[in-house]
Amino acid sequence: MKKYTYTDKKDTRSGFGAGLHEAGKRNENVVALCADLVGSLKMDAFIKDFPERFFQVGIAEANMMGIAAGLTIGGKIPFTGTFANFSTGRVYDQIRQSIAYSGKNVKICASHAGLTLGEDGATHQILEDIGLMKMLPGMTVINPCDYNQTKAATLAIMEHEGPVYLRFGRPVIPVFTPEDQKFEIGKAWMVNEGTDVTIVATGHMVWRAIQAGEELEKLGIDAEIINIHTIKPLDEEAILKSVKKTGCIVTCEEHNKFGGLGESVARFLTSTYLAPQEFVAVNDSFGESATPDQLMTKYKLDPSDIVAAAQKAMARKSK
Amino acid sequence: MKHTISELEDIASQVRRDILRMVHAVQSGHPGASLGCADFFTALYFEVLNHNPKFDMDGKNEDLFFLSNGHISPVWYSVLARSGYFNVSELSTFRKLDSRLQGHPTTHEGLPGVRIASGSLGQGLSVAIGAALAKKIDGDKSLVFALLGDGELQEGQNWEAFMFAPHNKVDNIIASIDYNGQQIDGPTEKVLSLENLQAKFEAFGWHVITSNGNDMEEILKSLEYAKSLTGKGKPILNLMSTQMGYGVDFMVGTHKWHGSAPSDEQLANALGQIKETLGDY
Structure with missing residues (x-):
């Protein structure tokens, strides 16, 4: 068995936050939207450096998905941020019609997926989101395994043309994949x-x-x-x-x-x-x-x- | 003005014939509100919009239009074809297998002029706001227009969008409401009352104007006035009264023609009331 070690434990959502910040530096078309969960999604660095490319939509996820779809018309690359439950189940029809069926280049970035959200309980612990998203024609579904991989995945989906569901989580877990890895969508x-x-x-x-x-x-x-x-x-x-x-x-x-x-x-x-x-x-x-x-x-x-x-x-x- | 009022009315007349013939041919579709909005669409595409029928999805430096109540696709398809987005002969493919003219508008088949799918209601205003924000980021001074049905205002997402746009000073958008007072199950006041829409929109922070959507001269005046209000910190809402089925005496003012097609006899009767001006497709 190959030996895996780690020196650090981090949350995958912080990998997303770091990736988003880097994406914002690399491509001026990257914009971000959040439904009142900026801290939870670790979007602060992006917002600080690119305030004119960030949209706080309030607790209105359906509107957020529609606005994201509209932003692609004009060539923007929108990253939406909220919990996995509110990124999928709450807005399924908005994603289906305005994003997936319309073929819009929206990156749906979902934190706090699964049981490891913890104490908030089942209202917030969606365990059906992969299924919901993978059933949509043309949707790419990604669930990275640690901080480094999540950061790399966030940058990779910026380069990918088409709708993507990126799923990550809340708990701190070992960082065991390489820092400078190249993330290839669809490659195990x-x-x-x-x-x-x-x-x-x-x-x-x-x-x-x-x-x-x-x-x-x-x-x-x-x-x-x-x-x-x-x-x-x-x-x-x-x-x-x-x-x-x-x-x-x-x-x-x-x-x-x-x-x-x-x-x-x-x-x-x-x-x-x-x-x-x-x-x-x-x-x-x-x-x-x-x-x-x-x-x-x-x-x-x-x-x-x-x-x-x-x-x-x-x-x-x-x- | 590019056209006289009378020229525009003639175009709208042909558009009404197209709507009736398209819906009749496949015995399905939504003629009522399509007829009611024929004047608005004609004014928009032949006079108001600064647009390019050589369609480009991103639509930079041109005005954009989004249709939220997608079921009135017949009127949009007719006006898109008549204004040069595609050949009018394609109108005969409406709702048929392998057509780009789907029952509800989509981008999926690549129909020029359509930038988002609509049909599931209540989503169009959010998309239009997104497109308006993209224009602001780019310093693009052109405008975004949207049309919403009044029945679909019962969908909650609209009110998320109505709240967002004034807060964020999205003042490059003109949203019109097709205020015909009808929906599938009956008058809106009976199904679920919209109450005082003007007061609601004003309370949300929109600059509200009212107009008659079946009077060509008034449509043009109100849309020109709406344009003059852009760039002043508030989104603009055009509460546009229309009559469902306008132009055909037995279809006017009732929800009964929301989603039903005329029979052969009814079509002949209706076409007898509407002048053929540009030639049927």
Whole structure:
């Protein structure tokens, strides 16, 4: 198992804030909008340096999505910022008609996704957003795994023409990917090569998959771990190549098992290469109030849950 | 003026014929408010807008128009074709398979003149404000026009947008309301009362003017006046009274023709009331 270490722990939303600030420096067409959550989205540096390119829309997310769509007419590249719940479920039809169907170059940037939002509870912990967004034709869906990757992804989506959903979160987690990485949309990142089981993970679950890989190694299991930061378009080639080698797969996501990464992988594999698949995901449930760590344990998203799923998937391989 | 009032009225007459024939041909679509807005669209595209029919999506340094109540696509398609965005013969493809003239306007099929999809109501004003902000960033002095239905004012997103524009001094936008008092299920006052719209818009901080949207001379005057009010720190709202179905005696002033097509006999009757001026498509 390749050794991963970290010296720093940061939140992925701060990676977004840093990426947005850098994007603003690199391209004067970049504009940003926020629905009364500037501090939570870490947009302060952008606002300080580019006040004329920032729009505070107040608590009015539907209007924000429409204004963002309008700003693209004239060549602006709008980044909207609010919590994941208010970035998707609350404004689904606005995104569908004014952004996705209209083919507008809007970057929907969503913080506080998943259970790790913590104490605010289920009203704010959306676990359905990946599904909602990936169903929209032409929408790119990205869920990076740490600060550095989120910053790199923010810069990459600026260069990409078309609507993007960028999902990140609130908790501080290890920074273990390279600082100067090049982020390629739709290209999986090989975390660890192995032969016994494929573990694909997205977002906060990638570090947990690495921890699980270390545990599996102690059990004599050689796990291949792949970071799928882009859920749509899915890197089917990387998944197929790995599963042909290992013969089974575990998908890991901080999202409902319905509509997430796991379903995308299953849809692809059922029509190409049948292999046992286990899902580490929230089991069709809303979240609740507690600390992020308590919630990840209760909803079975811990490294130990990934280990158990890997063993189960391996046991189902035909002898 | 590029055209006389009488010339513009003749164009509007042809537009009304186009609307009726398009909707009749596929036995679907929304003739009522399309007829009611034929004069407004004609004035806008043939006289008021500084626009380029060689369509460019970004529309820099030209006036832009956004239609929020997308179901009145027939009137928009007719006026776009008649003002040179595409050939009038394409009007015969309205609502048919593989057409660029979808039931509700979209950018998806690349129809020149359309910059955003609309149909799901209440979204157009936000988009128009976004386009107006882009013009401000660029120092582009041209204007953004929008048309909203009165029924769709029941959608909450409009009021988010009505709040945003005055606060942010978006004074390069002229939003008109098609104030015909009708919606699918009946008169707006019965379905969900709009109460005193002028007072509401003024309370939100808009500069409100009122006009008759079925009087060509008054439409031109009010839009010219609206233009003179731009750049003064407030967005402009044109509360424009129209009659649904205007121009056809049996369609006028009722919600019954909101979304129904005329029969063969009804079409013949209606066309008998409206002069063919530029030649049917």
